[in-house]
Amino acid sequence: MERLTKLSFVPALVLVALSGDALASPNTASANHCRPVTSGTYSYGTVGIANLGTSNMTVACPIPMDATALGSTVSFRMRVTDNSTVGGFSCTPYVFTQDGTQLAAGAAKTTTGPQTGGVTFSSWTVSVPGNVNTNMYSIRCSIPGNFSVINTARAE
Amino acid sequence: MTQPRLSSVFIPLGAVALAAAAYAWGRSVSTENQGDAAVAAEQAERVAVLERAVKRLRAANRKATPPSSQALAVHSTNRATASDPTRGGGEEDRDPVDGADVQELHPDEAARLAHQTRIKYFDELSQRVDTELVDGAWRHRTEAPLERLLSEHLGPNVKVSEATCASTFCRVTLSHPESPRLPSNEMFEFDLSRATLEVTEVLFDVRAEGTTTLYLKRGQAPATVQAAAEE
Secondary structure: OOHHHHOOOOHHHHHHHHHHEEEEEEEEEEHHHOOOOOOOOOOEEOOOOOEOOOOEEEEEEEOOOOOOOOOOOEEEEEEEOOOOOOOOEEEEEEEOOOOOOEEEEEOOEEEEOOOOEEEEEEEEEEEOOOOOOOOOOEEEEEEEEOEEEEEEEEEE | HHHHHHHHHHHHHHHHHHHHHHHHHHHHHHOOOOOOHHHHHHHHHHHHHHHHHHHHHHHHHHOOOOOOOOHHHHHHHHHHHOOOOOOOOOHHOOOOOHHHHHHHOHHHHHHHHHHHHHHHHHHHHHHHHHOOOOHHHHHHHHHHHHHHHHHHHOOOOOEEEEEEOOOOOEEEEEEOOOOOOHHHHHHHHHHHHHHOOOOOEEEOOOOOEEEEEEEEEEOOOOOOOOOOOOO
């Protein structure tokens, strides 16, 4: 009876997870982890990387994980600020093995040229058959200029 | 005597009521009306959250009664070889290599099992492309542009050996004998350009050096995300 009592909470906990990510193991990384892969003028803040130039530049933003297997569907999220009325963000999430072999790429998320302001890229999933705790997660972005910023990148 | 009996009835009832309330609340949460693609993406994320929750509960339960390491290895091996070929690829419930199981294995063993899982997965996905009913209209508007974009962005050292679109996936085989893997910068440019096509995720079968087979999942590319007003 005691075991039944304990087990009766299992469906409740599982279904509560449907309503949010209360039981997930997210990892939010500061965009200070981002590194440029094309030339450009940029700077790092306390949290984030900014493109100081007038045209887009490309950065790779790894999301450090400590021996965490995220399962066969990985959800990504990124918070950016678009300060350019000319260019927009274009970002794609990736999953790699520990030897740098690419396993999967998600759909690209974008902002338009004229729009400015804070944007959250979410509802962003990638399928990873055979995911293990040594895999790596990264988001690659083309950042527009005029002090546009990537703040954080997240995988769960 | 009566007190323990009452609590053993009310506690499970309370748990069921809580579960029902959570379910009803979860169902009542509205999602953005951005078409089937946005709904599908959000549903996939919710299922992923549920999957992780189940794994954590399973791991917690297993810690309470830890099995022998040998039994665990056998269990993980059996799960890695199990599959349901009648179900579609790219769906989260096809992955038999449970992250919680793999974490308790030696890293080399975990990597080997994961590799086996991926090979089996891609073999079944390839069979699916070969056997499922073809959507001629989607094939017509996807195959040729896909080949063209790949050739444009990946350069002369990468050749498109084969491109086949069925109804849910496209399979493209790329030959790059001069390098073990595809160039990442050029792949990023291709990933941005493929937003014009009706494909979303891309899976990479990289079992052999010098050859990569891409599986591109059919779906609407995400709409441009609108900026929110800063407060």
